Amino acid sequence: MNEVNNKNSIHNIILEGRKKLSLSGVTDVDSFDENTVLLYTCMGEMTVRGTDLHVNGLSVESGEMNIEGEIKSIVYGDPDRRSPLSLFGKLFR
Numbered sequence: 001m002n003e004v005n006n007k008n009s010i011h012n013i014i015l016e017g018r019k020k021l022s023l024s025g026v027t028d029v030d031s032f033d034e035n036t037v038l039l040y041t042c043m044g045e046m047t048v049r050g051t052d053l054h055v056n057g058l059s060v061e062s063g064e065m066n067i068e069g070e071i072k073s074i075v076y077g078d079p080d081r082r083s084p085l086s087l088f089g090k091l092f093r
Contacts, residue, residue, distance in 0.1 A: 009042045010024055011024060011041050011043045012025065013074065018070065018072075019068060020066070021048065021066070021074070023046075023064065024064050025041045026040070026058070026065045027040045027063065028040040029055075029065070032053070033053075034051065034054075034069070035049060035050065035051060036048070036049050037055065037067055039065070041063075042063075043076065044078055045076065045077030045078060046074065046077065047074075047077065048071060049075070050070045050071040051069060051070045051072070053067055053068070054068050054069055055067055
């Protein structure tokens with residue numbers, strides 16, 4: 001495995017006072033708005049929900065992402081799902 005894949009295979013989350021979320025191991029971002037951020041990590045799908053959410057930083061090379069706002073939940077999906085949702089999955093989300 002090369003060095004870039006090793007960096008992306010490490011997944012950490014740091015939540016500071018439910019206002020600032022720092023993530024590592026992010027592989028893709030499917031969608032985001034002020035209430036929901038749907039992303040993919042090396043550990044599978046992740047959904048961040050809250051209010052007034054803002055994606056302040058995303059580095060594709062390092063796999064790091066920062067989200068600010070009032071964070072209400074962080075939910076992991078299927079750990080084997082590393083690709084975007086199918087059309088059928090998007091209809092029922």
